[in-house]
Amino acid sequence: MAFKNNKNRRAEEFLKIIPIGGLKEIGKNMTLLEYNGQIIIVDCGLSFPEDEMLGIDIVIPDFDYLIQNSEKIKGLIVTHGHEDHIGAIPYLLKELSVELYGTKLSLGLVSNKLKEHKLSCIANVIEAGQKFSIGDFEIEAVRATHSIADAVSYYIKTPAATVFHTGDFKIDFTPIDGDPMDLSRLADIGRKGVDIMLADSTNALRPGFTKSEQLVGETLDGIIREAESRIIIATFSSNVHRVQKIVELAVKYGRKVTVSGRSMENVVRLASELGYLNIPEGAYVDLKKAKNIPDKELVIITTGSQGEPMAALSRMANDEHRNVKLKKGDMVIFSSTPVPGNEKTVSGVVNTLYEKGVKVIYHDIADIHVSGHACQEELKIMHSLIKPKMFMPVHGEYRHLVKHSQIAEELGMKNENIFFLSNGDQLSVNKRGAKKFANVAKADDILVDGLGVGDVGNAVLKERKQLSEAGLMVIAVGFDPGTGYIFHGPEIITKGFVYVKENEKLLSETRDKALEIIEKTLMTNPRADVNAVSNALREQLRSFIFLKTKRSPIIIPVFIDYE
Incomplete structure (x- = not known):
């Protein structure tokens, strides 16, 4: 509802909601709530680069607004431990000192990331159902079900307004851990009154209900029961419930369990230490010793469900894994669906596995994965329970947000x-x-490339794209600016432009053209310096080469000093 004219408007208090990431995109989730000169942050995630972001490792939110208002920041609350909600926290802590709040598993996963970056901070463990305060914000964590354990929604109260932030959720009545979403508490919150709800929109286009995690367990039960070979199961390392079910089924059918992939090893160790994962004594075997276990008695849980080139499954498929050598008859199960944009890489790994004679089972063949996000009927349940006066769809691309808005109107x-x-x-x-x-607030994509954070922008990406499409041409030349005497070159060096041995005529013509350009420039302007010659070479050679090849390589003139 828009404000109407009010003479006392200036005296009114407001809660400011400022999304920095997660709107009109998937990933990079980060929302600021500001009241009475105090800010709390909800999540701080990363996203993965789009295809045209060549060489970029990850994308993180823009911290500019927070840096400018650093004295206002009171804390960061985490909804759950997925990368798109916690992955950028180390980068934030390199800029600012922020106190964290989250459930035990969520903060455990954050702690692992901070150790990798050699960072530390104050972290406050909270539990579902717990009420706590951060400055003037009164907060309650409400148990949620998602594709990771220990997920919560947040009910946030200020004197100005109350907010309910769902975080990522689905309504699973039969979750693996036996703790369904606290619908009765949601109804209580709805009766108390919520001014605005921010809700997950990822699956807003999908009708019906999201299937229960139990369905995956039932499908895997049948597959593992009938299998007579070694089984390799690729899934998301953060899906502790899925890993737990795989362990239970392996034990049920007399198989040992091992894991492969650094993130899988880290999460399994952490979840076991914190009590979220129970592996019976004697059921686990070290990967290095797994080769001594008969194939019919082994299940390997691995990373690489998205076809990542350096993940364990990809290395197995390419015969590059140190401890696992795939052979004909092995069974590989993709207990996942490709994230949008990863379809081609996943398909490539699947084809490589088929070429090895490996039996591959993936989402098109069996129900071996379910989403962690609410479909339309679950969204309707959430709206009906919370009964917000106002609504702001979050966590989704433009089409997801639009559809969720339409559902609210319906x-x-x-x-x-x-x-x-x-x-x-x-x-x-x-x-x-x-x-x-x-x-x-500034909300640009901040690109992380190796150790560089934010130092690669659109101009650099454009150059990388040009390099990838047409290559590079270096023109090395030496001349005396005083006399115009050319004592070296021009020498043509190319990378990624043409195959030199098959294009000697083209390169010879280019060399002659470069010499002509240099001589003409020096003749028409006796005072021409290296900048003038450089500009002439770039402009005129670009046209010449495009006319000959219909390509536009990056042209870099290099000048040798005259001594």
Whole structure:
């Protein structure tokens, strides 16, 4: 609901909601709540680079607004331990000192990441159902079900407005750990009154209900029961419930269990230490000793379900794994579905496995994966329980947010009470209504390339794209600026442009053209320096080469000093 004219408007208090990431995109989730000069952060995740982001490792949110308002920051609350919600925390802590709040497993996963970056911070463990305060924010963590254990939603109260943030969720009545989403508490919160709800939109386009994790267990039960070979199962390392089910089934059918892949090893160790994963004594075997176990008695749980080139399964498929050599008759199960953008790499690994005579089972063949996000009917249940006065869809691409908004309207919410924001916008909320302000905070994609954070921008990406498409040409030349005497070259060096041995004529013509350009430039302008010659070479050779090849390599003139 938009604000109406009010003479006392200036005296009103507002809760500011500022999404920095996670809107009109998948991943990089980060939302700021600001009230009375105090800020709390909800999640701080990363996303993975798009195809055109050549050489980029990960993408993180823009911390500019937080750095400018560092004295206001009171804490960061984590909904769950997936990379798109915690992956950028180490990069934030390199810029600012922030106190963390989250459940035991979530903070355990954060702790692992901080150790890799040689960082530490104050971390406060909270439990589902617990109420706590951060500054003027009164917060309650509400148990949620998702594709990772220990996920929570947050009910946040300030004198200005109350917010319910679902985090990622699905409504699974039969989760592996036996702790379904606390629907009765959600109903209680709805009766108390919620001014605005921020809700997961990932599966808003999918009708019906998301299938229960138990279905995957039933399918895997049948597969493992009938298998007579070694079984390798690729799944997300963070899906502790899935790993637990695989362990239980392996033990049930007399098989030992081992794991492969650094992230899988780390999560299994952490989840076991914290009590989220129970591996019976004697059931686990070290991967190095697994070769001594008969094939019919072994299950290997591995990373690589998304076809990642350096993940354990890809190395197995390419005969590059130190401890696991695949052979004809092995069974590989992809207990996952490809994340959008990963279809080609997953397909490549599947084809390589088939070429080895390995039996491959994946999502198109059997129900071996279910989503961790709510479909349309579950979203309707959430809206009906919380009964928010206003709604802001989050966590999804543009189409997901639009569909979730339509669902809210179908349930009776007025369009004027639904707020559609972009990253960097601000929604000022109180019990009377809300108003949107565009582009309040900087919310660019910050690209991480190796140790460099934010030092690669669009200009560099454009050059990398050009290099990947047309290659590089270096023109090495030496001349005396005083006399115009050319004492070296021009010498042509190319990389990724043409195969030199088969294009000697083209390179000879290019060399002659470069010499002509240099001589003409020096003749028409006796005072021409290296900058003038460089510009002439770039501009005129670009046209010449495109005319000959229909390609546009990056052209770099290099000048040798005259002594």
